[in-house]
Amino acid sequence: MNRDYLKDFPTLNREKNGKRIAYLDSAATTQKPIAVIEAIKDYYEKINANPHRGAYELSVLATEAYDEAREKVRKFINAEGSEEIIFTKNATEAFNLVAMSYGMNFINEGDEIVISIAEHHSNLIPWQQVARAKGAILKYMYTNENGELTEEEIKSKITDKTKIVAVTQVSNALGTINPVKEIAEYAHSKGAIVIVDGAQSVPHMKVDVRDINADFLIIAGHKLLAPMGIGVLYGKKDLLEKMPPLMFGGDMVEYVYEQETTFNVLPYKFEAGTQNVEAAVGLSKAIDYLNEIGMENIEKYEKELVSYALDKMNKLEYVKVYGPKEVEKRGGVISFQIEGVHPHDVASIFDTFGVCIRAGNHCAQPLMRYMGINATSRASIYLYNDKEDVDRLVEAIEKTYEMFSKWR
Ligand SMILES: Cc1ncc(COP(=O)(O)O)c(C=O)c1O
Structure with missing residues (x-):
């Protein structure tokens, strides 16, 4: 220690x-600093209200706390706009959101989805489901004897048929740092989008989504000193705009009629129901803590x-x-x-x-x-x-x- x-x-x-x-065992989950624990306690002692739904002061404060957390995440990964930051339950939900909303709607028969053999199941099984449902092909980039993805392997698997490349920045099983910036550049040259699993990288190194040019980046809050129950899906605005919501219900709507509904703007379109504000507050504080160091x-x-x-x-x-x-x-x-x-x-x-x-x-x-x-x-x-x-x-x-x- x-x-x-x-x-x-x-x-x-x-x-x-x-x-x-x-x-x-911090790759499984990190311990939490008192600053984070106190921030959550403070939130419950002084604020606690359902955000977005109330005109009274407590609800406004809860909304502000939630918005502040979103802005904190935006800055932390250098996203362009806070509407590009979607809060989810965990990293797994974020992968499922992209797979079910983007994958199921923009992948067609014969398209190729490329992932690495070292992916966590949460960045693997959702793509199996998409490939199976859409008649697409799930292809693997294999690691060499040192657990690395070679340039040759990357370039032999990403082709003109590739529509999605989903790869981890740091492997939770091998520790390998993958060259995601170079992978993104090559994938983009072939017309594919790139999803980066940042669960094991964002807590440990400076990750700039605009520098690596990720189309989507996924974070697990609990691996970054924050509580369990919060994950982040970063997505480029133009992609998120064209994706349909995955979950339906309160908060994600604009107008609801008997037979149809219009949806809320980003990021709310993807955040149905009451959100985990306490975890967002904890995440916000965790980012402060990391930034201070x-x-x-x-x-x-x-x-x-x-x-x-x-x-x-x-x-x-x-x-x-x-x-x-x-x-x-x-x-x-x-x-x-x-x-x-x-x-x-x-x-x-x-x-x-x-x-x-x-x-x-x-x-x-x-x-x-x-x-x-x-x-x-x-x-x-x-x-x-x-x-x-x-x-x-x-x-x-x-x-x-x-x-x-x-x-x-
Ligand atoms: C690389 C990687 N991706 C995704 C996940 C999934 O995170 P969660 O279980 O918080 O959804 C993990 C968790 O171990 C991970 O290590």
């Missing part, structure tokens, strides 16, 4: 078997930590680390296997040492199958981790290997 943050993140003070935990500083700090971890882990001949060799090509995810120990056993034993990691297929079953494995153990870091956490991880690896030595 980085001492500077110990006071900010109460959960990280938790102990297991007499030791403070080493939380290394500076995304460049966070990225630099995490690179140092990952480099420190890789140096140590690569020295253990019984540990296999997946993903790129060079730290520049990696985010904060380190997927690994310990020879002769199942990843689930690894995670359970680590828990007894107070080291929190994840094991499994990381919602990337096609990737695991492609790599010929069932699962990996995954340690993932964030700004609040430090070298001591990494030392704890390495010590846990050594002890676990040792424990299993009698069965070898």
